[in-house]
Amino acid sequence: MNNKSPFRYFKTSPEIIRLAVMMYVRFPISLRNAEDLLHERGIDICHETVRYWWNKFGPMFSGEIRKNRTYPSQNYSKWKWHLDEVFVKINGETHYLWRAVDHEGEVLEAFVSKRRNRK
Template sequence: MSADERFKGCHFPKCVVLQVVYYYLRFALSYRDIEELMQDRNVPVDHATIQRWVVTYSSKLEKQFRKKKSPVGNSWRMDETYIRVKKDWYYLYRAVDKAGQTIDFLFTKHRDTKAAKRFFKKAIRANGAPEKITIDGSAANKAAIETINKEMKTPIIIRQVKYLNNIVEQDHRFIKRITRLMLGFKSFNSARSTLIGIELVHMLRKGQSANPMAKHKTMFEQFCALVG
């Protein structure tokens, strides 16, 4: 899909759209904060429009990034964290390698073996099977890996060592810091789309683009380059 097709029907230049979407996904700002910032630059975009852009474009940009994502290590650390949607709590499954590089993530309504298996399947499909996965004491996560191991020629080593999982637990902090001012998402789908965008920017922040020109560009320039 071309850049023009992605922004077809939008009444603002794509540089404005990308700027406000990036602000929201990168910094701990509310939609109204960004609305005020843009008004100071004589760009009359309202907070509802900004929210719509974030939900619309986050997944599309992340999909483009996955085509250029650097390979990850074969020793994974996996954990889940809580995200609020209205008055309920849902679950963001995440994994990083031992160097702290993001492997994958999945936002789900449930925290059980089925959800954990979905996450592991998604991560393996995108990154290949790891040699070992470190998890916490969750029986559901362990059962999910054991189920997957039955389908594999070389089983994944399961480690349940809490201190080794500090890397992924610390990595949650960037996601939680950005979502803290959101005061709870209004719907599961908008939460999922927004979290995809936050994870995208987090991967850019960690230098996970395999594009050889990325190191010569700022994070925002790399973000914009995903449009093509």
């Protein structure tokens, strides 16, 4: 079985790529703010590099997080979530972005719909 690293063609270490992607995903910051925070830590990369890494490695990291996440039992009283609705414009059309967010602020699920209701 041949397990090739998805980072094999990148000069930057996997730890820095993971830090940049997780910093952008976990905190509500822009790509340029992520670039500035990494620059303060001595990592000189462009905001477009963070965007490219997010597009390339984001699904892989989210799969690892979901796989390692421990789900509390349904009767655990402190485990709560809420549904967040946001209006977004995509190609000039209004769409609805729905997100299920847990009590720690982590997005459990998200989807975009053209209509507010399912009817």
